[in-house]
Amino acid sequence: MSYELAEKSLLGAMFEENYLILDSLMQARFFQGHVNQTIYTVMRELAQEGKSVDYITVLTRREPSELGGVNYVYGLKRFANVVRFDEYEEMIIDQWKKQETARLLRQAIEQSWSTDDIQHALGELEELQGGRELTTLTEHLLAQYERPFKPEERESGISTGLRDLDKILNGFQSSEYIVVAARPSMGKTDLLNQFALQASQDGHMPIIFSLEMSRNSMIDRMIASTGEYNRLRMRNPYKYFTEPQKDRWTPTLNYLNTGGIHIDDRSTMTVRKIKAKARNIIRTNPTKRPIIFIDYLQFIRPEGNVINQTVAIGQISNELKAMAKEFDCPVVVLSQLSRASETRYDKHPVMSDLRDSGNIEQDADVIALLHREDYYARDQAPTNIMEIEIAKHRNGPTGKIKTIYSKETGKLYDFDQDDYERGENR
Helix, strand or coil: CCHHHHHHHHHHHHHHCCHHHHHCCCCHHHCCCHHHHHHHHHHHHHHHCCCCCCHHHHHCCCCHHHHCCHHHHHHHHHHCCCCCHHHHHHHHHHHHHHHHHHHHHHHHHHHCCCHHHHHHHHHHHHHHCCCCCCCCCHHHHHCCCCHHHCCCCCCCCECCCCHHHHHHHCCECCCCEEEEEECCCCCHHHHHHHHHHHHHHCCCEEEEEECCCCHHHHHHHHHHHHHCCCCCHHHCHHHHCCHHHHHCHHHHHHHHHCCCCEEECCCCCEHHHHHHHHHHHHHHCCCCCEEEEEECHHHCECCCCCCCHHHHHHHHHHHHHHHHHHHCCCEEEEEEECHHHHHCCCCCCCHHHECCCCCHHHHCCEEEEEECHHHHCCCCCCCCEEEEEEEEECCCCCEEEEEEECCCCCCEEECCHHHHHCCCCC
C-alpha cells in the first residue's frame, strides 16, 4: 500500500470511529500531504472540543480548497479500515522518522555538527512520537538509595469496603488487572457496585462500563444498596416504601450524586473504545484517582476477525492488562464461569472454570471466585454467606473470606463468626 492510501485510510477510519483521533500517536507533521495535515488538524480541534467529527463539521472549519475540496473529504470514508489502523499508523510514522533522520544528517553535514549534537537531535526525534519510555535503570535506582533509612511513603490501595478482603489484597492496587468470576446470579454485579460505592466514598473516581445492564438498572441497584432498600419495593417506591424509607430517599440520592461515579452502558464496546472513553473522563477529572470496572468480560467485542471465542477473549484479556498499566489504575473486570462447577459434587469454582478462559489466568494479577452455598441448597434456610476466594494474587497471598450478602438490597457486610452465630450479623 502506498503512503498516500495509508494516510487516507487513517483519516477515513477517524471519521468512522472518532475515538481514534485522540487515541492514536499521530501528529499533523507525520502526514506527507499538506491537505491531509490540514484535515487531521481540524479533526483534532473538533475532537478536543468534544464535538462530533464528520465531513460536514470538518468542512465548516476551513475553506473547502484548503481541505482538497468537498469530494475529497467526503470520499475519505471509502478508504476507512479500522482493523488495520495501528498497522498503517506505524507505517506512516516510521516513514516520517526515516525522512526526518535523513534531513537531520544532511543538516549535520552541512553545518558540521558535533557527534553529541547529532545524537541529541536523533534522540529528540525518537521522543517526538511519544512512544518511547525510559528503559535504563539509573533514574529508578537513584531513587532507591534512601529506602532503608527513612519510612516509605507508599500510596495505599483503593479499599474494597470489605475488611477481610482488604487484608488479603491491601486494597486494589494501581496497574493491577483484577478478574472477579462467578456463575450467573451469584452476586457479581452487586459486588462490583459495592467496590464502586466504597471507592467513591473514599474520594476516588469509579468508571463503570456496564455492557450487560442498563445505566438505569445499575443506578437503581446503587440506590438500593446505599439506602438499604428492598429491591422488590424499589419497583414502586410510592406504593411500597414506608415513611421512614421515603424520608431517607433524598439523602440517599444526594449522597450518590456527590460520589463522582461514571457509568457508560453502551453494549457494543471494544477495549479501544473503553480506553478512549476512560481517557477522556480521566483527563477531565485529573485530581481524582481512577478505578475502572467492566461488567463483563465476555460482552466486550474483539477487534477484527478472530478464529474463535477463546482467541477473542485471550486478545481482550491481554488488552485489558495493558490498559491497567497504561492508565496506572486498577481495572476490575467481571467474568462468567463455565457450568463445570455445577456438575461436581463440590460446587466451589476453580480457575479452570473460567469461561472461554484464553489468557485470563495468565494475564490477571488477581482472580477472585465467588460462591454461595445457599444458591445450590435452595431447599434449606438461606445462610446469606458469600465466599470470595482469591485464587490468584500475583503480588501477595491467596485465601478465602466470607461476607454477608443481602440479596434483597444487594449490599455486602463484613462477616463476624461470633455475631453470625448469635444471629447479630447482618
